[in-house]
Amino acid sequence: MSDQHFDVSGRGFKHLTPTREALRLITSRVPEKVLELEEISPSSALHRVLGEDLVAPVDVPGFDRAAMDGYAVNAEDTYSANLNSPIVLRRAPGRSDGTIVVRRGEASLVVTGGPMPDGANAVVMSEYAKETGEGTIEVSAEVHPSENVSRTGEDLRRGALVLRTGQRLLAQDIGMLAYLGYDQVKVKRKLRIAVLSTGNEIHDGPVASSGRIPDVNRPTLLNAAREIDCEPIDLGIAVDEFDVIENKLKHALNSADIILVTAGTSVGPRDFVPQVIDRLGKPGLLVHGVAMRPSMPTGLGIVDGTPIISLPGYPVSAYLAFLEFVPALVDHMLGAHSLPRPVVSARLLRRVAGVLGSRTYVRVRVSEIEGSIFAEPVSISGAGILSSLVRSNGFIIVPENVEGYEEGASVGVELFRPVESRNAVA
Amino acid sequence: MSDQHFDVSGRGFKHLTPTREALRLITSRVPEKVLELEEISPSSALHRVLGEDLVAPVDVPGFDRAAMDGYAVNAEDTYSANLNSPIVLRRAPGRSDGTIVVRRGEASLVVTGGPMPDGANAVVMSEYAKETGEGTIEVSAEVHPSENVSRTGEDLRRGALVLRTGQRLLAQDIGMLAYLGYDQVKVKRKLRIAVLSTGNEIHDGPVASSGRIPDVNRPTLLNAAREIDCEPIDLGIAVDEFDVIENKLKHALNSADIILVTAGTSVGPRDFVPQVIDRLGKPGLLVHGVAMRPSMPTGLGIVDGTPIISLPGYPVSAYLAFLEFVPALVDHMLGAHSLPRPVVSARLLRRVAGVLGSRTYVRVRVSEIEGSIFAEPVSISGAGILSSLVRSNGFIIVPENVEGYEEGASVGVELFRPVESRNAVA
Numbered sequence: 001m002s003d004q005h006f007d008v009s010g011r012g013f014k015h016l017t018p019t020r021e022a023l024r025l026i027t028s029r030v031p032e033k034v035l036e037l038e039e040i041s042p043s044s045a046l047h048r049v050l051g052e053d054l055v056a057p058v059d060v061p062g063f064d065r066a067a068m069d070g071y072a073v074n075a076e077d078t079y080s081a082n083l084n085s086p087i088v089l090r091r092a093p094g095r096s097d098g099t100i101v102v103r104r105g106e107a108s109l110v111v112t113g114g115p116m117p118d119g120a121n122a123v124v125m126s127e128y129a130k131e132t133g134e135g136t137i138e139v140s141a142e143v144h145p146s147e148n149v150s151r152t153g154e155d156l157r158r159g160a161l162v163l164r165t166g167q168r169l170l171a172q173d174i175g176m177l178a179y180l181g182y183d184q185v186k187v188k189r190k191l192r193i194a195v196l197s198t199g200n201e202i203h204d205g206p207v208a209s210s211g212r213i214p215d216v217n218r219p220t221l222l223n224a225a226r227e228i229d230c231e232p233i234d235l236g237i238a239v240d241e242f243d244v245i246e247n248k249l250k251h252a253l254n255s256a257d258i259i260l261v262t263a264g265t266s267v268g269p270r271d272f273v274p275q276v277i278d279r280l281g282k283p284g285l286l287v288h289g290v291a292m293r294p295s296m297p298t299g300l301g302i303v304d305g306t307p308i309i310s311l312p313g314y315p316v317s318a319y320l321a322f323l324e325f326v327p328a329l330v331d332h333m334l335g336a337h338s339l340p341r342p343v344v345s346a347r348l349l350r351r352v353a354g355v356l357g358s359r360t361y362v363r364v365r366v367s368e369i370e371g372s373i374f375a376e377p378v379s380i381s382g383a384g385i386l387s388s389l390v391r392s393n394g395f396i397i398v399p400e401n402v403e404g405y406e407e408g409a410s411v412g413v414e415l416f417r418p419v420e421s422r423n424a425v426a
Numbered sequence: 427m428s429d430q431h432f433d434v435s436g437r438g439f440k441h442l443t444p445t446r447e448a449l450r451l452i453t454s455r456v457p458e459k460v461l462e463l464e465e466i467s468p469s470s471a472l473h474r475v476l477g478e479d480l481v482a483p484v485d486v487p488g489f490d491r492a493a494m495d496g497y498a499v500n501a502e503d504t505y506s507a508n509l510n511s512p513i514v515l516r517r518a519p520g521r522s523d524g525t526i527v528v529r530r531g532e533a534s535l536v537v538t539g540g541p542m543p544d545g546a547n548a549v550v551m552s553e554y555a556k557e558t559g560e561g562t563i564e565v566s567a568e569v570h571p572s573e574n575v576s577r578t579g580e581d582l583r584r585g586a587l588v589l590r591t592g593q594r595l596l597a598q599d600i601g602m603l604a605y606l607g608y609d610q611v612k613v614k615r616k617l618r619i620a621v622l623s624t625g626n627e628i629h630d631g632p633v634a635s636s637g638r639i640p641d642v643n644r645p646t647l648l649n650a651a652r653e654i655d656c657e658p659i660d661l662g663i664a665v666d667e668f669d670v671i672e673n674k675l676k677h678a679l680n681s682a683d684i685i686l687v688t689a690g691t692s693v694g695p696r697d698f699v700p701q702v703i704d705r706l707g708k709p710g711l712l713v714h715g716v717a718m719r720p721s722m723p724t725g726l727g728i729v730d731g732t733p734i735i736s737l738p739g740y741p742v743s744a745y746l747a748f749l750e751f752v753p754a755l756v757d758h759m760l761g762a763h764s765l766p767r768p769v770v771s772a773r774l775l776r777r778v779a780g781v782l783g784s785r786t787y788v789r790v791r792v793s794e795i796e797g798s799i800f801a802e803p804v805s806i807s808g809a810g811i812l813s814s815l816v817r818s819n820g821f822i823i824v825p826e827n828v829e830g831y832e833e834g835a836s837v838g839v840e841l842f843r844p845v846e847s848r849n850a851v852a
Contacts (some may be wrong), residue, residue: 042645175649415829
């Protein structure tokens, strides 16, 4: 324990860094990571981040095709046809090689997406065409040339950019890859987020009266990493000793892209983590103390290109600081973008207080009552474990320059669970 | 092929069922499914649907604990202490059994979350306490009884309901389960969604000029099922023959909770699927033709308790009908609720036309340009494969009673990808 450490411990935080500034400080020194690419099958690529631009290798459609079920015809034959005076066409005969040519006065059955037979230039929908017997088709509507036909290359021209580097692959993208014949795609490997808990008093075990506390932070954060499509690495629990924490982090630097450490981040005599980060390598600790409630004692640093975040020991604080920093950092390192959380507008059932100068996360329960949406702050008793996050379904973020919101005010609530339906009678 | 089939094929759809009504018809006959429960470890339970109510087996915290790093004291000793006139306390001695009792005039180091020593009733934060030498602590702020202490049961009372049946487990819920000592939880097994493509012309292979079309619908829908945390079952491709389709579906009824079939759902001579559904069992086909654009030819039925949805062959239509019906059906069958999709408000760069009487999905590209958000409809040429869904990042739903929205109007856009940032200069 250095003097420096004790200096810090006595004073609390002299300066709180706004969270946006803290994130900028980190991302400006962690360039978009040049990740190894993995070549995988599209069938296992859901939600992976594409590592290459993909173009259409062929025209799509690759041939003129019917856009409706019906009969391929020469449009000119149908002019003036209507329900009252249908025209009659002959079924086009198949040729010896299995192909069909539709000549004037002829029609040939086609299915949606199927190739247009040679000679035809339009499709009469099934609804307006029926077989009337021996090889004749009655058409009761006129079509113009190209009607109900998809032309070669209409959907995608050969060489057109279809999916870009950095895009997260959705179900429809994988369908498109199958269509274009990609049986392998290059995706960025998943970022590895290592999670270390610290504290002499915590353990992996049930609540007991022994005085030891079950570790909540690791299970929460390992799963939070999964929720943002990262690969979690469990570093276990370290006792509150400088060397033990240092060794664990040094080891983790070999495998992790981002390291999260919980507890030991404040300014007490056992709060070694920020100092360990600063000693591990350059540039070391960049921020200690963020203008955010809860989660104020959060520290952020970089060691040899790897971001290390020192999160508070309180589970709610640790989790909210995770939400504030980690998804944005992951997007930055992957060169990707994520969907925002859904937001609903709700009327406040009680006043919500912010902390001027800090970004305040207020956990709320959002309910729909008789068609209106209401938000009620979830009461936080003492230092609450996680129950405020388990009982709430959303949060309000009170920005740095806002004192709070009055009862009855309409506020935007970010949801992490769906709005509850409550009947007034229930 | 029955006469009935041909009757239908000639007429098109006589009646289009509103999508909400179609969904109600299905859900009212498919009760919340009584699914087998799986007993799994919380560490593999992320996003699974809980199959039991879980209560706190113990008080949380299980003992009075420090809510801050600092010194446990008797609050009464600190009255009138301040920065200018600190009071001095003695360090409480450890007893032979390792425990500590804090008597009047004494203080003992505590860490956040750690147990309060007997005798103490408050914690002075580290910032206001420092060791001044041989076993003495200088305290420069007063605390009241219970200050910075979390009382037994303050967060959760033993027996309190913590997580409910039907809840999807989030990261913080898994942290809570660890805290409460649950090493096994009962979750509903994942719903199995089976996907069958039909069509003589489609195959699992690349685009070719042969006239065969790569199957886009299966890869898209199997992954769409994964996106909503279901287990996909690949039923492959069936040729357009009544018996072949019937056998595939009959077989799938043994394993699937929901069956999706693409193509063959319209009213053409090869559109067997709705009729197969109707013949397979009771009550059979309930809806054929929905008031939705695209996706109008969608059919919905139930066979022996299993919903079967007959989706159009066009990939965009199939996928949008999936979005309209399947997630809501899955939630219903699981007794769960899902987060809504994020919605942004955007200004329309071009007019958007709906179809009166139908619910119209308009694919758009949403961009932020100099701080404002704009939505531009993605042009749909002909019957487009999937490119409108690959190029767009959201959609506008024009309800049944709206003709359209004018250029410049502000509309809500449901996002499935993040908003693009475009600089005016770029």
